[in-house]
Amino acid sequence: MLTDEQQETWFAYMRVVLRLQYEMNRQLQTDSGLSLADYDVLNALADSPGARLQLTDLATRIAWERSRLSHHLKRMSGRGLVERTPSESDRRATDAVLTDAGLSALRAATPGHAALVRRMFFDGLDPAALPVLRAALEAVHEQVLATGTLPRPGQRQHRLPGLQTGG
Amino acid sequence: MLTDEQQETWFAYMRVVLRLQYEMNRQLQTDSGLSLADYDVLNALADSPGARLQLTDLATRIAWERSRLSHHLKRMSGRGLVERTPSESDRRATDAVLTDAGLSALRAATPGHAALVRRMFFDGLDPAALPVLRAALEAVHEQVLATGTLPRPGQRQHRLPGLQTGG
């Protein structure tokens, strides 16, 4: 099914993923009181226009089940990191919005997180390999999008409020 | 902290990890009734001499908290996929052993899993990039081992039973 070299590459990938996830989780938790899950949410929001994202879009973007996100946002909003506001474009929908406290937490956590990423991921890497690695990861990403079960992120159409032909 | 190219590479990595994890989980769950976590455990055991591994070693190998593994093995043994036997080399220790049913489940799940890996990971990849990708992942792995908080897998020393100088 896979060639030997593919197998070895895959095993190397899985080993990296498992350990890195473990290390990132611990570093964030102990240094910032954020879980990696929290960080992913905050990061996705901070990177979005208006620091705001509809739940389904956010879930798609970070590849979470929507109900997981719903539960998690309830907890995060209890901690003041995000707010949940009814969407203006769709009354069924909810937007998650980054709060000031959430942004501060993200900013406080980022240097330590980035330091870990640099140390564990890039410091051991031949810089000459970087462009190839990047291209490979982007190709894989494209393939996952193309053949996966989730929609592409950021491509869902929302009705824009204020554009209805007036009554 | 990170160069632009490093950042983009890192983001690509995270996007791939998040989506692939989601897709693997779903594929395994629906096609085989195994979670990705189950699969990682079964796989690690099947790959070990005697299909047996002491808990701490197994936890290190798949980068889990030991208590997570303890709970999970209890559930998996309830399903007949593994057994827990007292270790012969250390009476504090427990070995996880793959059962016949566990091996069967692993064998049944593997083709579908491998197909997904091939389709999502390797089919989109320029074969010429494979050696570089593999080397890069192995370099990162080495770096994670070198600077991480977990011991290297498979390097812990166990007292070998039957080698005591007799009484």
Place this chain on the structure above:
DNA sequence: CCGGAATACATGACATGTCACGTTCCTTGC
């Protein structure tokens, strides 16, 4: 060998994630 420190694991309480389902609203075809 003996006592204190460290290690291996289990467990209970609690945090987090999944699944099935209900409610509300939107959309589509007439």
Place this chain on the structure above:
DNA sequence: GCAAGGAACGTGACATGTCATGTATTCCGG
């Protein structure tokens, strides 16, 4: 415009993961 189907989200029940702690065993310095 209206009914039927679908989409967005929340929730409760349950599966899973984490943390703090307890018990048994081993290790190590003297």
